[in-house]
Amino acid sequence: MxxxxxxxxxxxxxxxxxxxxxxxxxxxxxxxxxxxxxxxxxxxxxxxxxxxxxxxxxxxxxxxxxxxxxxxxxxxxxxxxxxxxxxxxxxxxxxxxxxxxxxxxxxxxxxxxxxxxxxxxxxxxxxxxxxxxxxxxxxxxxxxxxxxxxxxxxxxxxxxxxxNPLDFSLDLSRGWGLFDSYVELMTTFNFGSYLWTSFFVSILTVALTLAFSIPGAYAVARLRFRGAAVFSRSILLIYMVPMIVLALPIYIGYSMVGLRNSILGIVLIYPVTTIPVALYMLQGYFRGLPAEVEEAGLMDGLSRLQVIWKITLPLSLPALASVSLYVFMIAWNEFLLAFMLLDDPSKFTLTRGIASLNSSEIPRQHLMAGSVIATVPIMAIFLGLERFMTRGLTAGSVKG
Amino acid sequence: MTEAIPPKGAGPLARREARLAWGLLLPTIAIVSAVVVVPLLAIFWISVKPIGLADLRPPAPVVRENLRGEGEDLRVQYRLRNSSRDVAISGVTLSDSLPKGLTVREPDARCEVEGTAVFCDLGDLEPGGRHEIEIFVTAETATDPLGDLAEASPPRLTGDAPNVLTNFVFTFENFIRIFDGGEFWGVLGVTLFYAVFGTIGALVVGLFAALLLDTSFRGQGVLRGLYLFPYVAPVIAVAFTWVILFDPFSGSANALLLRMGVTESAINFFGDRPLALIMVTVFEIWRYFPLSFLFILARMQSIPEDMYEAADMDGASPFQKFWYLSLPQLLGILSVLFLLRFIWTFNKFDDIFLLTGGNAGTRTLTVNVYEQAFAVSNIGAGAAVAVVIFACLLLFSVIFFKVLSREEGL
Incomplete structure (x- = not known):
């Protein structure tokens, strides 16, 4: 030494x-x-x-x-x-x-x-x-x-x-020809519609998740009732159940009900996978808000629901932003359920569309172009709102 | 003087609060139990049923209708077939209405005809069995359009077949099958390797990254955003990128190693036996170090500064400060993160499925669920593996909650 x-x-x-x-x-x-x-x-x-x-x-x-x-x-x-x-x-x-x-x-x-x-x-x-x-x-x-x-x-x-697989220099003389793969994906492979479907599904998932998890998180964080601790634990437990375990019965159930191959089925299932996470993150944030402000509202004659609407929610806008962002990311990136439940190319989400490009007949630059199409929007949103994202991810579980 | 006694039990206000709480929770509980608890019960149910992928469509009679022959021989023909080769269908009936212009001359013995309505009672249909019904008719107009008309109104069929999903036939075949032979223990070993090393790796790399970014400097936000990319990007995009990057024939990584003279021949990163498992573990570390990095960084920044100042006064060196101050402070979050990540990695499916499809010795329990259910088409066996996973999960979560209670406040 x-x-x-x-x-x-x-x-x-x-x-x-x-x-x-x-x-x-x-x-x-x-x-x-x-x-x-x-x-x-x-x-x-x-x-x-x-x-x-x-x-x-x-x-x-x-x-x-x-x-x-x-x-x-x-x-x-x-x-x-x-x-x-x-x-x-x-x-x-x-x-x-x-x-x-x-x-x-x-x-x-x-x-x-x-x-x-x-x-x-x-x-x-x-x-x-x-x-x-x-x-x-x-x-x-x-x-x-x-x-x-x-x-x-x-x-x-x-x-x-x-x-030369190593040569990544660009042949600028091709001009717009560089973007051939993207053009082909958008025109013949219908990626414009997949992009729209993914966006639509993700936004709906965010809305539904918030609608369910805000009241639930508030109840767990603020209200006193027997079983609050057990409930908060079981939320975390559900968060840990592997998707593949659920995907199998959901596949069977959807096959029998006829919800397979429908956007409705996807929109029904995505929020459920995100509600536990959102609830867990939000209740962590709600706990950190000063209860006195809400009590003042109660004293002034607001009902509990009015307190949530007029006091708690405006105070927790940053947390709502980060939860929305996180849920949007999960829904946008979700692959397994889309892969198992969607077979009809006209109803694919973006991730399912990329999975369908993975065949030996389709050149690999198309596969990569599809990946770029899926990655760029989420990256752009994320970089723009990075502050919320980092804070939100850690809010639920790290008491600082 | 009477003593003041604190009220016992729940007062009306407390009861109202609890009612409101349950009211607020009800929608969540309802939907989560519908989509999580019911499928979990279903998994247990299916795991003890002898059911394959084909059984999801219950056996049913299938029919083809034709107008055949001419003149005396003109007849409506129904050909029935049992869609299943293993299960009999009982109480099969057929009802149809004949198009206008056809009058029945001579019905089949099993059929009754009233006007244009035909009703046939066919009894049972054996597995793979067929029935043929012929109803002789006379036509008033040309037969070709009449034939099209007849085929345009499909006959309605009824029949009862036992549904494997809902009957009470149980079997332990699925469990015997998955535990049979050495395969299961191999799969479990691979899963544990993947989960243990993937988790530890992601934690160590994440800790390193967090230490790097714990100082504030210009561009720190950009770097932090950049380091989160692997976690934020869609798994399917980054998994395929890795597959292409490490392709044995035309992958850039192999080209690079060959050019640099590190290896003589191309390496099949995702196809060779021990290497593939290491590669998927490395992928797991790469993809999830940002998450642990984020959590560790958040905890680091909340360690009070005066502890370090005190250590400085005492002449502690940087490594001593890390070892005797930061690390003990981080131990709580590290243990929680370890367990949480371990459980998630244990449950991970997408990554390995996309990278190797479970080949070359990378089949984990979750991939095995998919393999059994869809590749081997044995849903029951897949469900049995899922039950095993769920049992492991329960075991881990008991440990997890014990640690979490100790670290309460995290």
């Missing part, structure tokens, strides 16, 4: 790890952009990184110098990223980007380090700084890559995809 806390050792170890992280990041990013082979070299990046890290503890200027050496070595073919099989411009870009990212990172990580033994605080600060940087790179990569692949695949054609 004391050995590790020596400035040179800390610098070398963190430098090696950081340089390797950056090498992988630059190689993956450049490969995805250009489609060429960028190879991160494990041995070279660790070795050179250790040297650069060890040098960087002597100050900013020397760190910059080390980064410059990295770039030069890279161009000569002995850097952390091997670019023998790529275009010259891309190679220069990769090496410069790598050197800049590595240098800037090392300066930041090792700002408190110096030659000789470090104190515990200095050592941990450097490690935390490295972990933070690594964390940002790691999380951004794992989140962004799938979505990048989804969008880019939807803009390509079959031939390009088979030729």
């Amino acid at each position: 004391t050995l590790l806390r020596n400035g040179y050792v800390t610098g070398a170890v963190l430098g090696a790890l950081w340089t390797f992280t950056m090498a992988v990041m630059v190689a993956v990013a450049m490969s995805f952009v250009t489609g060429d082979a960028f190879r991160p070299s494990l041995l070279l990046s660790l070795g050179l990184g250790a040297l650069a890290g060890g040098a960087s503890i002597h100050g900013r200027a020397i760190a910059m110098g080390a980064a410059g050496v990295l770039a030069a070595l890279g161009l000569l073919g002995a850097g952390p990223v091997q670019t023998a099989e790529t275009g010259p411009l891309a190679a220069v870009m990769a090496h410069v980007a790598l050197a800049a990212a590595t240098g800037a990172g090392l300066v930041k990580i090792l700002v408190g380090a110096r030659a000789g033994p470090l104190t515990r605080h200095e050592f941990e600060a450097a490690v935390i700084c490295f972990l933070t940087g690594f964390g940002y790179v790691f999380f951004t990569a794992i989140v962004a890559i799938p979505f990048y692949v989804m969008v880019m695949t939807s803009l390509k054609n079959q031939q390009q995809l088979v030729q």
